[in-house]
Amino acid sequence: MRVGELSKRSGVAVPTIKYYLREGLLPAGVLTSPNQAHYDDEHLRRLRLVRALVDVGGLSIASVREVLVAIDTRDDSLHNKLGAVQEAISQPGAAQLDPLAVADVQAFFARHGQTECIDVTESNVTHMLAAALSSARSVGHDQFRDLLDAYFEGLKIIARADLEYVVRHKSPDDVIEAMVVGTLIGDTVIKALRRLAHAQVSSEVFSDGPAQN
């Protein structure tokens, strides 16, 4: 298909597609004449993934590029690829780390079978966790760490569902694409469903009158 058709089928404007091509987020089409390129379903698929990362994940162009590099690297185990992709889509945030919050994270890992002391700044994910607990401490919520084990129990149920979803896809590329989309869109779904779960539990516990939902 030509770029106009690619735009129509993806819902992405032609100038945006050309911007992605220049930034290397979308591989060049096959030239059919000096001024015309041909695109296929792989381009369409990749374009939709880029769009999901930008619109759903709120990722910068630089972060999208990191994710695509991780997906396109073929000489690595799927588990390692998934780890690299998760690092790219996990921003630790700007908060300063409180040493007591770092100790809380290390205690959490120790409770969950990690025998060696971890360096939380070595991974964006553990850094994100320590930064969030630091923020909690800075507003007087040191005790927030008490919730970690219950959270992890609930999240293992969710992670198992995520992985079952992901293994429905056959090729490694599709598995990783499903993981990226599922992780990022799942973050938002989880935010919304957690608030609905709060409303349900809160109406049982706090309502002064009849429950509103």
Place this chain on the structure above:
Amino acid sequence: MRVGELSKRSGVAVPTIKYYLREGLLPAGVLTSPNQAHYDDEHLRRLRLVRALVDVGGLSIASVREVLVAIDTRDDSLHNKLGAVQEAISQPGAAQLDPLAVADVQAFFARHGQTECIDVTESNVTHMLAAALSSARSVGHDQFRDLLDAYFEGLKIIARADLEYVVRHKSPDDVIEAMVVGTLIGDTVIKALRRLAHAQVSSEVFSDGPAQN
């Protein structure tokens, strides 16, 4: 304390404090002379909450104002206050709603005991959920809706822990403050712990070699 001391104890720069005062996010201090105001621990507490909402929650000044109005409204049940606060801290995102995704949300509510058909755009939370499922559909992941029930099961465990945490606080204001901080910081903690749970499950399922974590 004077504004300099308030700045020192909160870690917020004096010009930022003055900006919050002008924007009405922080109540005025008690004037001790025409050019000097006195601030107390309530100011410090409120300043830390504003900082948490801005830095942790990434809320705009307008959204922070909405949250504070909800917290400061006294003539309402705690359950309704919590609902109003949750609306203020829940942004639905810009995605267009896919009617099929809206139907998925309605089917989810029907499965969980909601007898009447809901209008998903009436609440930011249900709008957020429908928007996320719409994004999933736009990248070919219609089947993502299959995860909702497992997610909700995991999130009820988390919501119960959240509510137990919140009721440790005595005054209604403190309960709501804990709910706001816990919801927003909890979003980030959950993002991080979900990725750790993924890594744990993925190393069992996918690793081509020995597990890396």
